[in-house]
Amino acid sequence: MSGSFHYLQYGSKRIEYLLLSSARKTLEIAVHPDSSVVVKAPSSSELAAVELKLRKRARWILKQLRYFQQFVPRTPERRYISGETHLYLGRRYQLKVVKGELNKVKLARGAFIVSYRNDCDQKKTMALMENWYSQKALQHFNNSFIRCWVSFERYGVERPDLKIRRMKNRWGSLSNGSSIILNPELIKAPSECIDYVVTHELCHLLFNDHSRDFYNLLGSVMPNWERIKRKLEFTMA
Numbered sequence: 205m206s207g208s209f210h211y212l213q214y215g216s217k218r219i220e221y222l223l224l225s226s227a228r229k230t231l232e233i234a235v236h237p238d239s240s241v242v243v244k245a246p247s248s249s250e251l252a253a254v255e256l257k258l259r260k261r262a263r264w265i266l267k268q269l270r271y272f273q274q275f276v277p278r279t280p281e282r283r284y285i286s287g288e289t290h291l292y293l294g295r296r297y298q299l300k301v302v303k304g305e306l307n308k309v310k311l312a313r314g315a316f317i318v319s320y321r322n323d324c325d326q327k328k329t330m331a332l333m334e335n336w337y338s339q340k341a342l343q344h345f346n347n348s349f350i351r352c353w354v355s356f357e358r359y360g361v362e363r364p365d366l367k368i369r370r371m372k373n374r375w376g377s378l379s380n381g382s383s384i385i386l387n388p389e390l391i392k393a394p395s396e397c398i399d400y401v402v403t404h405e406l407c408h409l410l411f412n413d414h415s416r417d418f419y420n421l422l423g424s425v426m427p428n429w430e431r432i433k434r435k436l437e438f439t440m441a
């Protein structure tokens with residue numbers, strides 16, 4: 205079965221679905237507890253016909269999604285106090301705020317140690333942690349870019365530069381075809397997920413939409429991208 209991701213815009217809602225073409229005669233829509241929408245359609249179906257059917261079931265799909273959403277274990281608001289956990293490259297580390305020599309953050313023996321010379325407060329801890337994350341993001345995103353770029357050199361596209369910028373609701377984007385922008389929050393995700401976001405954006409150098417050609421390219425450069433995408437969504441939920 206071959207599959208590709210598509211979007212259906214329904215009012216203000218955007219429904220992302222995985223379209224699988226199968227040997228079946230009728231269309232089947234399933235909404236799974238991980239909030240994925242999988243559509244199995246006869247292999248002869250036109251995308252427009254699939255969209256028409258989805259549009260008719262859109263209210264039902266959204267209702268199912270809302271139902272499953274309530275069970276998603278969301279990371280509670282971080283308070284930057286000892287005992288809570290913080291993510292880094294897909295792993296959770298316990299935070300320990302201690303008295304020490306300098307105001308600094310270090311990762312040691314499976315924990316984030318934030319040490320203070322004077323009294324600490326949550327705002328300062330947050331600022332120190334964010335600064336630490338930014339430095340790591342710079343280093344890891346650059347390495348990821350170098351790793352992923354290797355597969356794209358052969359296409360004769362110009363090498364974009366890499367920028368880091370906070371964005372709402374997205375991990376990466378390609379700006380003017382000349383800069384890849386990554387969200388610094390992505391440093392909390394596993395390294396293969398960072399590579400997935402970089403690879404996705406690099407594919408946009410050749411195709412600026414989410415067309416079949418785009419997904420064919422993505423699949424050829426990163427055959428297991430769907431598993432990694434789910435891992436990213438799961439880790440960062």
Ligand SMILES: [Zn+2]
Pocket residue numbers: 404408414
């Ligand atoms: Zn995209």
